Amino acid sequence: MSDFETVIGLEVHIELQTESKMFCSCANRFGDPPNTNICPVCLGLPGALPRPNAAGIDAAIRMALALGCRVAKRSKFDRKNYFYPDLPKGYQISQLDEPIGADGQVEVPLGGSVRILRVQLEEDAGKLQHEAQGAVVDFNRAGVPLLEIVSAPDLRSPQEARAYWEEIRRIALALGISDARMEEGSVRADANISLRIAGSEELNPRVEIKNMNSFRFLERALAYETERQTGIYRQGGRVEQETRGWDDPRGVTFSQRSKEEAEDYRYFPEPDLLPFAIDPGHVEELRASLPELPARRRQRLVALGLQEEQVRLIAESGGRTAFFDGAMAAGGDPGEAAKWICGDLARLENDGRFDFGQPAFPAAELGELLGAVAKGELTGPGSKQVVQLLARRGGTVASAIAELGLGKIDDLEAVRAEVRQVLAEQPKAVADLAAGKQQVMGFLVGQVMRRTRGRVAPDVASRLITEEVGQ
Amino acid sequence: MAEQGIVARLAALARLELDAGEADTLERDLGAILEHVERLRALRLSDVDATYWTTQAAQGMRPDEHRPGLEVEDALSSAAARAGRFLLVPGMREDG
Amino acid sequence: MESLYTAAARLARGEARAEELVSEALDRVAEREEDLHAFLTLLPESARDDAKASDRRRTAGQALGLFDGIPWAAKDNLLTEGVRTTAASKILGDYLPPYSATAVRRLDERGAVLLGKANLDEFAMGSSTEYSAFGPSRNPVDPTRVPGGSSGGSAVAVAAGMCQFALGSETGGSVRQPAAFCGVVGVKPSYGRVSRYGLIAFASSLDQIGTLTRDVRDAALVLGAIAGEDPMDQTASTVAVPDYLAAVEEGGRALSFGVPAEYLREGVAPEIRAEVERVAAALERDGLRRRDVSLAHTQYALDAYYIIAPAEASSNLSRFDGMRYGPRAEAQDLLEAYRRSRGQGFGPEVKRRILLGTYVLSAGYYDTYYLQAQRLRTLLRQEFLAAFEQVDFLLTPTTPTTAFRFGENTADPLAMYMADALTIPANLAGLPAISVPGRSSQGLPVGLQVMAPPMREDLMLAAAATLEEVAAR
Ligand SMILES: [Mg+2]
Numbered sequence A: 001m002s003d004f005e006t007v008i009g010l011e012v013h014i015e016l017q018t019e020s021k022m023f024c025s026c027a028n029r030f031g032d033p034p035n036t037n038i039c040p041v042c043l044g045l046p047g048a049l050p051r052p053n054a055a056g057i058d059a060a061i062r063m064a065l066a067l068g069c070r071v072a073k074r075s076k077f078d079r080k081n082y083f084y085p086d087l088p089k090g091y092q093i094s095q096l097d098e099p100i101g102a103d104g105q106v107e108v109p110l111g112g113s114v115r116i117l118r119v120q121l122e123e124d125a126g127k128l129q130h131e132a133q134g135a136v137v138d139f140n141r142a143g144v145p146l147l148e149i150v151s152a153p154d155l156r157s158p159q160e161a162r163a164y165w166e167e168i169r170r171i172a173l174a175l176g177i178s179d180a181r182m183e184e185g186s187v188r189a190d191a192n193i194s195l196r197i198a199g200s201e202e203l204n205p206r207v208e209i210k211n212m213n214s215f216r217f218l219e220r221a222l223a224y225e226t227e228r229q230t231g232i233y234r235q236g237g238r239v240e241q242e243t244r245g246w247d248d249p250r251g252v253t254f255s256q257r258s259k260e261e262a263e264d265y266r267y268f269p270e271p272d273l274l275p276f277a278i279d280p281g282h283v284e285e286l287r288a289s290l291p292e293l294p295a296r297r298r299q300r301l302v303a304l305g306l307q308e309e310q311v312r313l314i315a316e317s318g319g320r321t322a323f324f325d326g327a328m329a330a331g332g333d334p335g336e337a338a339k340w341i342c343g344d345l346a347r348l349e350n351d352g353r354f355d356f357g358q359p360a361f362p363a364a365e366l367g368e369l370l371g372a373v374a375k376g377e378l379t380g381p382g383s384k385q386v387v388q389l390l391a392r393r394g395g396t397v398a399s400a401i402a403e404l405g406l407g408k409i410d411d412l413e414a415v416r417a418e419v420r421q422v423l424a425e426q427p428k429a430v431a432d433l434a435a436g437k438q439q440v441m442g443f444l445v446g447q448v449m450r451r452t453r454g455r456v457a458p459d460v461a462s463r464l465i466t467e468e469v470g471q
Numbered sequence B: 001m002a003e004q005g006i007v008a009r010l011a012a013l014a015r016l017e018l019d020a021g022e023a024d025t026l027e028r029d030l031g032a033i034l035e036h037v038e039r040l041r042a043l044r045l046s047d048v049d050a051t052y053w054t055t056q057a058a059q060g061m062r063p064d065e066h067r068p069g070l071e072v073e074d075a076l077s078s079a080a081a082r083a084g085r086f087l088l089v090p091g092m093r094e095d096g
Numbered sequence C: 001m002e003s004l005y006t007a008a009a010r011l012a013r014g015e016a017r018a019e020e021l022v023s024e025a026l027d028r029v030a031e032r033e034e035d036l037h038a039f040l041t042l043l044p045e046s047a048r049d050d051a052k053a054s055d056r057r058r059t060a061g062q063a064l065g066l067f068d069g070i071p072w073a074a075k076d077n078l079l080t081e082g083v084r085t086t087a088a089s090k091i092l093g094d095y096l097p098p099y100s101a102t103a104v105r106r107l108d109e110r111g112a113v114l115l116g117k118a119n120l121d122e123f124a125m126g127s128s129t130e131y132s133a134f135g136p137s138r139n140p141v142d143p144t145r146v147p148g149g150s151s152g153g154s155a156v157a158v159a160a161g162m163c164q165f166a167l168g169s170e171t172g173g174s175v176r177q178p179a180a181f182c183g184v185v186g187v188k189p190s191y192g193r194v195s196r197y198g199l200i201a202f203a204s205s206l207d208q209i210g211t212l213t214r215d216v217r218d219a220a221l222v223l224g225a226i227a228g229e230d231p232m233d234q235t236a237s238t239v240a241v242p243d244y245l246a247a248v249e250e251g252g253r254a255l256s257f258g259v260p261a262e263y264l265r266e267g268v269a270p271e272i273r274a275e276v277e278r279v280a281a282a283l284e285r286d287g288l289r290r291r292d293v294s295l296a297h298t299q300y301a302l303d304a305y306y307i308i309a310p311a312e313a314s315s316n317l318s319r320f321d322g323m324r325y326g327p328r329a330e331a332q333d334l335l336e337a338y339r340r341s342r343g344q345g346f347g348p349e350v351k352r353r354i355l356l357g358t359y360v361l362s363a364g365y366y367d368t369y370y371l372q373a374q375r376l377r378t379l380l381r382q383e384f385l386a387a388f389e390q391v392d393f394l395l396t397p398t399t400p401t402t403a404f405r406f407g408e409n410t411a412d413p414l415a416m417y418m419a420d421a422l423t424i425p426a427n428l429a430g431l432p433a434i435s436v437p438g439r440s441s442q443g444l445p446v447g448l449q450v451m452a453p454p455m456r457e458d459l460m461l462a463a464a465a466t467l468e469e470v471a472a473r
């Protein structure tokens, strides 16, 4: 029932997955021992000079294109000056007024259309950890290429903000420009939030919440801020423009820096790096090489009649989408393929026993499998065994069926013989069934499956059991 | 010319501790220099492009290849304080 | 002391050994260093060892070329791997760089023998070496006078015969001005001609490494050795390095020149003006054509410089924070550690420029100062390029006065800044420029400056070679 409207803008930072850092030749690699990938340039030693990484610039252009931005014909780097121990030079090489991309737009699931103000390239800082005796700094991350994507204040709720951020992350993953691992801090966001009377265009002081590295933190912090600011306005107060931090254990934001204490970054063009032209022909090549983006994927999967959850699960991964498409190309049914991908194969992937990115068997074999089941050549339980084997060792459906001896038993009398054998071994279950306890039917069917290693269709087994017990 | 208290604000931004005598001298010098450059400020140049760089035929971008850098012992040998492979720095007041 | 060219020729002919050259140099240092204070660090042992190694190479027929075995000095803002590098500042302490500047490395690879690290104004900010944290150098011609700066130690070392040549660095005249004051040849190459990698930055868009030598031919040799593109410095130009020695040998008699009136006006001492006019007339008699040229925006160059240079310096010097290198002051917390380490580590001129630079970049002032100054730079450069449509090179004085006495300008920063008024325009426009000794006035050296179009060091050196010859008559 709030008479207030929440106005949120997000600055998303994404570390790019390149071989080397943005302005030096150190390895861009997570997880090495502290201060392994360092050199005079990224340590800010006297006399060192930066030189830009061509791959970082291409990744930024691809992101700008994916977000529908205008790619600059000319761009440049600027210095943003501030002191902090994780910032070796005392300035960050960033972009001020000529970012690589500007004026884009992204469609967010449930969030509508969000305008992108800019996509810019900069360098990450090192990693600082607070300890009892002070703080310790690891510069492995210093100088890693970082994309900053700034949205317009078009987000209207913490949920929308989260959905937007998730979508930006999915796009980065689809482009393959980042591993976008939340737990490694490869994706971080700053949020600006203010309130206003619903429907008005007034600009109230905004609060900036810095450096969040989890979707849940973002959603909770923004929800808390909405409440806090609503409370202040309800009591006739004024919200201070300031920077606040999020204390997750306590579930509150807290003041970090007032407007008066705000840094003066003294931006100026980076004299060590020349402005650069971006060749429109090169931009068009990169545009042509863009993969299918998550939104387009989702549309396509919805059109195929998949369920919402299946669409979400498949579309969020390029590997799953490709696997799904491969199964479709081999003539598989979309719904059945989706069940496998979101079911058994997803479970195998979670257990680290399957990788959609580098599948142990070609997706076309999933299409074959679906065909075999549809034609009645393979039972449901048999098909599960085939998939387990393929995931473990690769190969084809045909060879797996042969190896596992899973050819379906079609001869009804042969099946009946197996059923009779099971019933003879399970007198108690038979008595229970005869007494009307239908629950034991599943058990008996299972026994038949075990005896035949899944080569009998369960509905056939069930029908024959009923017939035999009924006699 | 330089406004009151400006030296204190600039010194804070630049992380420079100044004693009172230094601050006074610097305030005076800053005023004199700024007064001198008033002539330049008065020129009407809004239709002139800036020249931030004068290199002709500069090199392009660097190919994305990684190379070994410095060993931590060489890189941090001049550091005032270390904790193992880390650089150690004083804590921030708000943490205390 | 003989020139680099002559010494190299004697080495090549087997008439001298590197060990002798280095010994002579060290003897000269022993004689005069106490009076002149050219060096912040001397390397007698490693220099002798390097000289022996050079002699062995030569004996084995594996000499590395003309520079092999030649003693030289590096301004102490050029990084030398494993050799203390201070930029004449307390804030670097006894810093041992883990790598060498590209220019230093190129001389190492040619077998040149590094004798020591030369004194300078702290972080190259000054015009007299009086702002060195380790005490000034003194002018060998008259030790009661400054040698100029900031590359004062380098100029002194060459002028006093302590080494064959030296490298310095320029931001607004820091090679040419001390060359003029000490009576040696100083070159500031075009911006981008020499890699800046390993030069401790003062103002990145203006800084260039330059040479200090006994004569113009030596300047051509040293510049040829250090010039050229470098993958470590994006602003280092890919334009090919011509044969500078050939240019010097050809000379500049076919060239035309101009003497812009703006460089002979107020503040330029009458005897310096007279010397420029004397040499200009002599050049004309030798057949060089003289045309009138005007450079009206020169009058604003100093102002633009004292906005741009401090602005860039304020940012470049942020890395000196007592964290990764240099002494860290005792402090309760991080902020205090920053403020004290920097407050105690930097000297007065450096603080002055950091504050001025911080001011002109701060919110609300950027456009009226920094942007305005960079726009002026456009006009200045255009004006130079237009002048070079008329003439091949410009002849001007290098400095408005001869070497001044200690303390004469330290109380008034603006007076000190005026010492660079005639050299600064070339830095702002990115032009190559050279100072060549003219006829001394009252026993003090006078510098004649040649400025040439961007990347035309060949033309500049050709003109300077002729100038050197004509001026000596
Ligand atoms: Mg940023």
Ligand SMILES: [Zn+2]
Pocket (backbone or CB within 6 Å): A021, A024, A025, A026, A037, A038, A039, A040, A041, A042, A043, A143, B069
């Ligand atoms: Zn590095």
